[in-house]
Amino acid sequence: MISQVSNKIIQNNNANVNLKRNEDVTFGHVSSRSTKFLDSFVKSQENLSSTRFIQGTLTNWFPKAVLSRSFVDFSEFTFLELLESGIFYFAAPFFGEHLFRNKLFKSAQPKELKDTITKNLPKSLEEIKNSNMDKVLKNRMITSKGGVVLACAAVPALEYALGFAKNLFTLKVFKVSNFDNVANLNKDKTEDTAQQQRVEKHSKQVLAKMGALIVGGVVGGLALAKGGYKSGAAIKFSEALLEPGEQISKLLHKVGVKSDKTDKFLKEYMKLDFDNNNGKLALSKGQLALTCITGLFGYSSAAKDRGKLDFLEVWTRVPLVVLYTIFGSALLDGSFKKYLANKGKYPELIKRDANGVIGAVPKRKELPQIAEKLAKTKNTLKEVELDNLIRQKAVITGVPYLFSLIAMGFTLSAVSRIWTKYRYDHGMKSDVSAQQNRNQQTENFIKISPAFNGFHISSAHNN
Numbered sequence: 032m033i034s035q036v037s038n039k040i041i042q043n044n045n046a047n048v049n050l051k052r053n054e055d056v057t058f059g060h061v062s063s064r065s066t067k068f069l070d071s072f073v074k075s076q077e078n079l080s081s082t083r084f085i086q087g088t089l090t091n092w093f094p095k096a097v098l099s100r101s102f103v104d105f106s107e108f109t110f111l112e113l114l115e116s117g118i119f120y121f122a123a124p125f126f127g128e129h130l131f132r133n134k135l136f137k138s139a140q141p142k143e144l145k146d147t148i149t150k151n152l153p154k155s156l157e158e159i160k161n162s163n164m165d166k167v168l169k170n171r172m173i174t175s176k177g178g179v180v181l182a183c184a185a186v187p188a189l190e191y192a193l194g195f196a197k198n199l200f201t202l203k204v205f206k207v208s209n210f211d212n213v214a215n216l217n218k219d220k221t222e223d224t225a226q227q228q229r230v231e232k233h234s235k236q237v238l239a240k241m242g243a244l245i246v247g248g249v250v251g252g253l254a255l256a257k258g259g260y261k262s263g264a265a266i267k268f269s270e271a272l273l274e275p276g277e278q279i280s281k282l283l284h285k286v287g288v289k290s291d292k293t294d295k296f297l298k299e300y301m302k303l304d305f306d307n308n309n310g311k312l313a314l315s316k317g318q319l320a321l322t323c324i325t326g327l328f329g330y331s332s333a334a335k336d337r338g339k340l341d342f343l344e345v346w347t348r349v350p351l352v353v354l355y356t357i358f359g360s361a362l363l364d365g366s367f368k369k370y371l372a373n374k375g376k377y378p379e380l381i382k383r384d385a386n387g388v389i390g391a392v393p394k395r396k397e398l399p400q401i402a403e404k405l406a407k408t409k410n411t412l413k414e415v416e417l418d419n420l421i422r423q424k425a426v427i428t429g430v431p432y433l434f435s436l437i438a439m440g441f442t443l444s445a446v447s448r449i450w451t452k453y454r455y456d457h458g459m460k461s462d463v464s465a466q467q468n469r470n471q472q473t474e475n476f477i478k479i480s481p482a483f484n485g486f487h488i489s490s491a492h493n494n
Contacts, residue, residue, distance in 0.1 A: 066418045069425040073395050084120040088112070091352060094440040098448055101215035107201045115193055119322055119356065120314060122186045127305055127312040131179045135249070139257045140175070144168070148175055153307040156273050170260035177269025178256030179312075180303050184248035186318070187325035192241040194326075194333030195234040202230055210334070210341035214448075216455040230336045237332075276301030276317070300357070316357070323353045340451055340458075348447040355435060363431035368392070377423045379405065392427055 092112040099105035137149045151159070151172060159172045202208050208230040211217035259265035271278050276297030283293065302317035327349050334341040368389050372381045379401055380392050393401060402417035409416070 066421055070395075070421050073421060073424050073428060084116050088116055090355065090435070090440040092116075094444040097441070098444050100448065101213065103201060103205045103207055103213050104215065106205070107197055107213065110200050111193065111197045114196075115190070115326065118186060118190050118193065119319060119326075122189065123183055123305070123314050123318050123322075124312055126183055126185060127179055131182055131252070132312055135182075135253065136175060136179055136256050139178075139253050140171075144171065148172060150310075152176060152179070153305065153310055153312055155307065156270060156304060167260065170266055173266055173273075174259030174269045175256040176304060177265075177272050178252035178254075178259065180252075180272055180305075181255060182249045182252030183318070185245040187322045188241045188244045188248070190322045190326040191329035192238050194330040195237045198230050198333050198336060199234040199238075202227060202234075208337060210337040210344075211455065213337070214340070214451060214455075216340070216452065226336075226338075233336050234333070273304040274298070274302055320357045323356050327353050340454055343454060344447055344451045347450055348443055351443060363434060364428075365389075367431050368427065371427065377427065379420065380423055380427065392424060395421075395424070398424070 092109065095108050095112075096105060099108070132149060132152050136152075137145050140148050147168070148171060151162075151164075152175060154162070154172075156173065156176070159169055159176075162169065164172070198208070201213065206227075207213055207222065208227040209217065209222055212220050212222065255265060255269065259269060276299070279301065280294045280297050283289070300316050300320050302315050303321065304315060305312035305318070306315045307313065327345075330345045330349055331342065334345045368381055371377055372383060372389055382390055384390055398420045399413070399417055402413050402420055405411070405416040405420075406413040
């Protein structure tokens with residue numbers, strides 16, 4: 032027994048050593064502790080789910096936690112942000128890779144094709160079309176991919192429902208439905224029973240509808256994967272569903288609008304197919320964009336139930352957060368790389384082509400090869416050059432990242448809260464002023480009306 036345990040420990044240790052060696056071969060050996068930390072940051076930035084989750088949490092949750100207006104406010108946005116981050120960044124890969132690709136949709140395929148289709152599902156639409164597979168198998172692959180994406184309509188549906196789930200959570204746990212009370216604006220904390228009933232009823236209705244949509248998407252996706260390959264219309268539908276940006280580009284070309292930048296943008300940010308992450312289904316920017324935009328309209332609809340101030344705060348803050356969530360710090364990356372290129376910084380990582388256009392920064396796994404070439408040229412150690420390249424890439428990525436965190440996190444959260452407080456105070460003053468005007472008009476009417484003046488005198492005399 033002891034011998035078996037010892038052998039098992041030795042096997043596990045050997046496996047860990049082999050994994051470590053494989054990692055060193057792929058990414059190179061990093062020497063200093065500070066560089067290891069920066070290396071982890073650089074690697075995380077190349078995984079869309081991980082980097083956007085970290086950005087979203089730091090930008091959306093942390094500043095609002097610091098600036099929270101009440102315990103109810105803190106509780107409901109914590110509930111919202113944690114669930115939202117999970118839906119934004121991990122729901123699509125989880126559903127697509129684990130629940131659909133390897134379970135439900137695998138079972139929908141013929142026995143002899145289960146493994147083939149499942150294995151090749153992460154390939155892009157273009158790769159499948161250009162492959163050596165026979166036509167029927169290609170069509171099965173296309174409609175299977177379309178079916179998985181259709182079933183993943185569950186993700187934007189969940190995001191749309193999240194604002195209503197948050198309203199219901201706050202109502203059931205804290206007995207609060209008025210946003211003025213959530214934001215600690217109304218000091219007397221009065222609640223309107225009719226509003227509470229309206230919030231509860233509408234929230235439950237939307238949650239039920241989104242549940243039905245999710246079921247319908249999964250059923251429709253399975254039907255498309257199982258028999259869609261027989262129908263030309265189903266195949267075309269699948270292609271349009273996977274790459275809607277490509278279809279829009281073709282339409283623009285037909286009317287004479289041709290632009291490589293536009294085509295690239297549409298392909299990247301309107302792609303509903305998954306990215307291929309080493310043979311696994313990974314979140315694409317198009318999927319993230321669709322979920323974010325759906326969430327904006329879900330929050331807007333849910334906010335209407337809780338009052339005008341909630342609705343206005345959503346439209347003050349959330350559109351900018353949506354843009355940041357979709358693009359991350361990429362909006363600033365281009366300008367920062369251009370600045371570094373003009374200063375002659377980091378020439379091994381930032382290069383211009385013949386037309387002066389700055390190309391993509393090499394990925395982390397490419398750095399060891401670049402470091403090896405530099406070490407031979409400079410007659411230095413490869414490890415030293417690799418550490419330098421990692422630090423340089425961390426600067427290229429980290430500066431826009433940090434700026435976005437400060438600008439989009441604390442600044443936007445503070446401004447939206449200050450603006451909401453101003454609206455509330457201004458509205459209260461307007462209400463008081465309007466009431467005073469009504470009272471003054473009544474008094475003036477009594478003074479100038481003999482009938483009311485006589486009635487007033489008569490009433491006082493009788494009393």
